[in-house]
Amino acid sequence: MASIELIDIKKTFGTVVAVDNLSLEIKDSEFVALLGPSGCGKSTTMNMIAGIESPTSGEIRFDGRDISNLPANKRGIGFVFQNYAIFTHLSVRENLAFALRVRATPQRDIDKRVADIAELMRLTNKLDWPSSRLSVNEMQKLAIGRSAIAKPAIFLLDEPLSNVDAAFRAFMRTELKHLQHTLNQTMVYVTHDQIEAMSLADRIAVIDKGVLQQFGTPEQVYNTPANKFVANFMGSPSMNLIEATVNGEGSLLSLHFGAAGAIPVAPTSILCSHLQACRTRNILFGVRPEDIALSAPDDPRPGLVMQASFVEPIGPRTTIHFGGSVPALKVITQKRFVTELGEAHKLLMPEDKCHLFDPASGKAIRAEVAHVDA
Amino acid sequence: MSSGHAAKTPGKLSESLGERKSRRIGWLLTGPAQALLLFIVVFPTIVTVYVSLTLWTPLDGQPWTQAYRWFAWFDNYVEIFHDAKLFSALGRTLFMVAIAVALEFALGFGLALLFVDRFRFRPIYYTLILMPMMVVPAVAGYMFLMLFQSTGPINQIISAVSGQTFDPTWLANERLAVSAVITAEVWQWTPMVFLILLAGLMSVPEDQVKAARLLGANELQILRRISIPRIKVVIAIALGIRLIEGLKLFDIMYIMTRGGPGVATETLSLYIYKRTYGDLEWAYVSALGLTIVLAMSLVALCLLELAKRRGRQRPAGV
Amino acid sequence: MSTLELRNVTKSFGDVVAVDNVDLRVEDNEFYCIFGPPSCGKSTILRLLLGLASPESGQILIDGKNVTYLAPGERDLAMVFQNLALFPHLTARENLAFPLRERNVSQETIDATIQSVSEKLRITPLLEKLPAKLSGGERQRVAIGRALMRKPRAYLMDEPIAALDARLREEMRVELKRLQREVGHTLIYVTHDQEEAMSIADRMAIMQDGKIVQVGSPYEIYNEPISKFVAQVVGSPPMNFIDGTIRSGTFQATDFSLEVASHANLIDGDVTLGVRPEDVALCTPDSDKGAECSIFEVEPLGAYSIVDVIVGEKILKSQMQGQPRFKKGQRVMLSVNAEHCHLFDPRSGASLLRRKRS
Incomplete structure (x- = not known):
């Protein structure tokens, strides 16, 4: 459980300004969607929260503590990639166990927690499969489970539903929301799909051209758009x-x-x-x-x-x-x-x-x- | 090529007119290449097999076509297993190759790790590292021959630094000659191992490395659990190439030591060379050559099969 | 301007039957969608029509003429692929001109055609730009424009807008439909997006495991699905299904019952009841009709909301107008209009209703 604070974050790649003086305060165990068209800077913002990229200027705080200089593997963040980044050379079980193995967790604990998370993600009967043989839908569940197992305080999802089919998407939407209620983590979700953002998020940050356009509940953003871009x-x-x-x-x-x-x-x-x-x-x-x-x-x-x-x-x-x-x-x-x-x-x-x-x-x-x- | 084509079409009946036509054109286009292949591979092989079954030597004053007069079935092949000099040459070769390849991998992998990330002047360093590979092996041998001379730069530098005259007679001392030769070998072939391993490491998806890092893995753990397992096949291929190349080790030894002092650096290839040009036992050499090709093919096949099996593990109980 | 036809066409790859004895007829000037889940064989049908694959059995006809053994170049069809395949080193104008240059058409004709096509697609100001300088939607327009430069017998499109953002997809599909109507061409469109298929098709074919299971107008497909599969894949959120039994005109399931007497000819036995989320009404508990249930989750989506309710042990989805103020766990009454229900055979999945075809 952690709050996230972005203070005047700016990120430039050469002469291109990807994120422009963005300030955002995400509360503890809140579900926030970063929404915008492709190339609006939402993914860059998320990468900066995760520590994959560092901001050109500005400050990032978790629970009020400045973590701008903390490396990615020390931030304790769950991250689900758009293409899932499943370790295809490992079995489903080893994928799930990864975060525990690198923390030198005793084998007994690993077995138990892998079993628990597999149950939650409905992957129990596939535990010993090579992960490369999973369907796209199952890979998605594996990617979420793999990040959730270490009980991160912050969970970041980068368009995780963009590759799955419509029916599974509808199912996963409900599942994700349920998961968030169960795990009670702070979740940040990047998407270009406004329906996904509306249905999942407690609050939505609409971003365009690296600039925050509006930050509010789905109802606020929908019913009282701050400007033409948000309305459209x-x-x-x-x-x-x-x-x-x-x-x-x-x-x-x-x-x-x-x-x-x-x-x-x-x-x-x-x-x-x-x-x-x-x-x-x-x-x-x-x-x-x-x-x-x-x-x-x-x-x-x-x-x-x-x-x-x-x-x-x-x-x-x-x-x-x-x-x-x-x-x-x-x-x-x-x-x-x-x-x-x-x-x-x-x-x-x-x-x-x-x-x-x-x-x-x-x-x-x-x-x-x-x-x-x- | 034609078998790959057939695999796409299930059964001959389903072949359409167009597909049949394109198959004929395929034969026409590859015809010349196939004829050439026949001439440069199949013909020499047949000659070698033929000669290896006789006791003919050019000293007999007859052309090779007459070799059947000395027909001896498998005498040459039996002889191989009684050739003590051969086995000691093989042992020396394996010993040198093992040390050289181990060093090449250690150095090559270390360098490859450094070069995965971008840094300033990377292309310049990259070119410098690859240079030794471009040098003709005989020239490399000559370079190291010069370096290890009694009055060569290596002795001069060590003398200058230590203040005493330093001349261990590198190439005349059995142990030092072996290490000198291995040094030259490592110098020349580390770049290739580096190149193959770097290509492997670059092919590890960046996302996977990032994902592992976000799951809490440090750099060493990423290497051990993600990068190395993912490039196992590449490592196996590099290893295979280097081992096979290593067994053919010749140029550097020939130039630096001629296998000496004594037979301290006499490798398999050098031994075969001596039997060919020193003793002119061409029939025996033919048999030996064929046996080595066969043995190496078996080793390569095993390596490939191993790599393939790792690539498609089946789940238990499915 | 032509009809396309497949007659008993079968195509398999190894052991996998990709297209299984398919009959299909696309009328002149029709916007025909082939819709199905991934790898159901829909793209293979396009490849067969184009001549990129040849069928094991059956015939392919264009304008009634057998073209089964004609090479792709001789069939005179234009194709728009999902990955656009614009030439990156040519400007939009040169990309458009390419198909005509290949055929040695005079420069005047090329210029005139480019002008009319770019006006139709509203890309005239973009003509001198390289593809790299265009946005996704603009690139898509140029790619479609390139297909329009020739006057082929028919256009084939394989998920041409699947790679675009949601908003752009929405605009492009209106654009495509408008264009097809203006140009007046036969168009076959393959997609896995049911909403896209419904919104643009004159008629659509639903595919399942290499077979075409239903053909009809989007209205027919949506309102009269002939099987549970069709009912399931068309419509989002998907139709609710409840297993139960029919006893003397009443549908019975645990915690739920419904009078379905209005559907004549129903035989007592096991059935699966299907009801679309928008036909599930929720009202305050004081009304005495329907089944009691509790709110599980509310997803406000702006124009409408999706409300998940727990009925017994099942979760049903209801779609409502606007943004209703329900709280999680609140007790409500659920009612379903029997007229809008579907009944399926629980084993075969076939629809048990024989409504009149319009």
């Missing part, structure tokens, strides 16, 4: 982001979406107070596909009338794309909702589910009352 990155399909202009004065405001039409804003709504906080007339308007309701084109409520241009059925729900090029909106509907291509619908956007961003800086615009600092 979280959620699948992603948030609709369209350009709009604000018309009117005081509390009598309306939003104009070019050719798609305009929506009057109710003067008492939260959207209206957000809009009053805007300094510019041009804004980026965001609304999540699942928050848009579809209605008949002649519905009197304010909304945009658009035509369905593309339908993506993905089983439990259907994504319908509206409009041709600009603006285009995606809407998620229930699976039994059927529409024809070209059919017109009225898109209703609940005012408390709308997001506003500054088109220049990308920062979220929120009225002070609604401002939730992540």
Whole structure:
């Protein structure tokens, strides 16, 4: 059990800045996901926590103690590699025992703990197999078990689910969460898959271009994104982001979406107070596909009338794309909702589910009352 | 080559037209090479086998084709097992090879470990270390002959440092001659062992080394539990090559000592050389050569089989 | 612009039968997905169509013409591989031009084709860049563009976007579908990602151990799986399965029962009940319908959440809209709409429901 503190961490490779003044405080036995697109610096950050790489500047603390100069094998960290790095020349048993062998643990203890961890990872009947003959799914479990056996206080996972098939992924997600509850370790998980991050993590650190964009619970990051990047990155399909202009004065405001039409804003709504906080007339308007309701084109409520241009059925729900090029909106509907291509619908956007961003800086615009600092 | 092709297609019936056509082109393309192979390998082998079954020597004044007149079945092969000089030469060779190869591995592995990580001027040092390997063995022999002369640089340096005249007559003293020869041998062939072992060490996946380190292993443990087990096959191959090469040891001895003093550095190859050109017993030498080839092939086969078996261990009870 | 057909095609490698007596017909202008778990034989089908492998038995037809023994170059198909295979030393423009240069097409035609293709793919500003300077998604577009330069009879794609980030994959699949519709070509697409297959296919074929087990529109496959296998591999999170018995129109399992009388022709006996997570409803315990259960885990995924509940000794997954406020261990009532249930033979896995085919 340990807390991790990154203070102004910077890492450069030649002229490339991989991680830029990143500060992060991970609490004891917390499950944190480092989330971002490939090449955003999340893996470098994790390698620095593990001691595989050392930061160009800044400080890393475990439990308040500066460990920047401690070598990797003394940090007591469990690390699961993306490709698992299974010792293929050893049996499953010897892979599991490795961390204990190098600590000169008595054979009796090794036998017992290997048996325990094998039971936990459901590898008991494969203990004497050469590890090279395991399936990808089993290798994954072995990689986790091998790190867990030494009971590290900190567990780092580098995209461990990216190579396994979808069904096993869903299973492993639940398993990992369960494991974390059982072992009560501080877990840091690197991923580019926002669904994985949402489902596993207590808190998510969204990173882009080496810079921390937002750090908060899945709900905070999803419901109140700090900027355009986070809004766009979280959620699948992603948030609709369209350009709009604000018309009117005081509390009598309306939003104009070019050719798609305009929506009057109710003067008492939260959207209206957000809009009053805007300094510019041009804004980026965001609304999540699942928050848009579809209605008949002649519905009197304010909304945009658009035509369905593309339908993506993905089983439990259907994504319908509206409009041709600009603006285009995606809407998620229930699976039994059927529409024809070209059919017109009225898109209703609940005012408390709308997001506003500054088109220049990308920062979220929120009225002070609604401002939730992540 | 053709057997590899057949393995891909299960049964002749499933062969398509295209595959049959490409097989014919394959024969055409490899034809010349196969003919050449026949000429340079198969023909000389047959001649050697033929001569080895006779007591013919060029002193008989007949060409080798007439050798059947002295046909003697396996007399030469029986003779091999009664040849005391041969066995003492073999013993000397094995002794020298064992020491030389052990030294080469110790030095080569140490150097390889240093060179796994990058450091300043690594390419320069790397080239320097590989240089001896490029030197023609006869030239290497000559270099060390010069170094170990009574007035050679080695004696001069030791004399200068100690302040006394130092001349143990390196190449005239039995023990010192052996160590001088081994020194030359180690100097020349450590680079190759270094190169093979370095390639092996570089092929150990970096992730595995990192994983082991994160699991708490120190550098020595990583070496013992990850690196060395993973390059076992490479080590076996390097060992095999060096042992076989070592048994053929000739140039350096021939130049430095001619097998002397006495027979102190007379190796198997040198012994065969003497029987060939000193005694002109070509039939006996043919038999001896074939026997050695056979024996070495067996050793190499065993080594390869061992390496292969380690590569695909089956789980117990599966 | 053509149809592709496999008739009773079998191909094995050594003892392994990769493609087992497969019949398949892809219609003109169709977006046809072949979906299955890894190494089920889906890529082998592409290799057979391309002519990179020849079948042991059966025929391959393009536009009704037997091409089983034609060399790959004579079949006039274009292929996009998973590992792109762009030439790293050529600019995007030269990469696009390559297939035409090979065929001695005039420079004017090449330029015109590059212009129309790059506009369709929105890569015009990238044309002078080397592949190393392009992002993953851009490289993918160029690779697809290169396939589009010629007008082959059909396009074959083997997991063309599997290597991209999740977000890019999502955008690319919409793009691909739009492109296929605009260009109007027959396209066979192999993937192991069920969501990808469902979202872009006009029709999809599900493969299992070298056999095609079901062919249909994504709607049909999802709503009327013909076996437990199909029900299992399509849909994420996967369908819940409960073993039990049918007695006079009621499904009975430990701690759980359900009226299934609405499904006619049910014979009493052992069955496996299948229900999709989104058809499992959870409500507060005061409602009297359904089975009592407790919350095990809640995974909020933004637009929807996956809630694991413990029913007796089993964990069932429920998918709900939004972000419900359940606590771990909380007692809730679970109800399932019998209309949306599936029943499978517990031994063969075959579906026991004979719904009307639309």
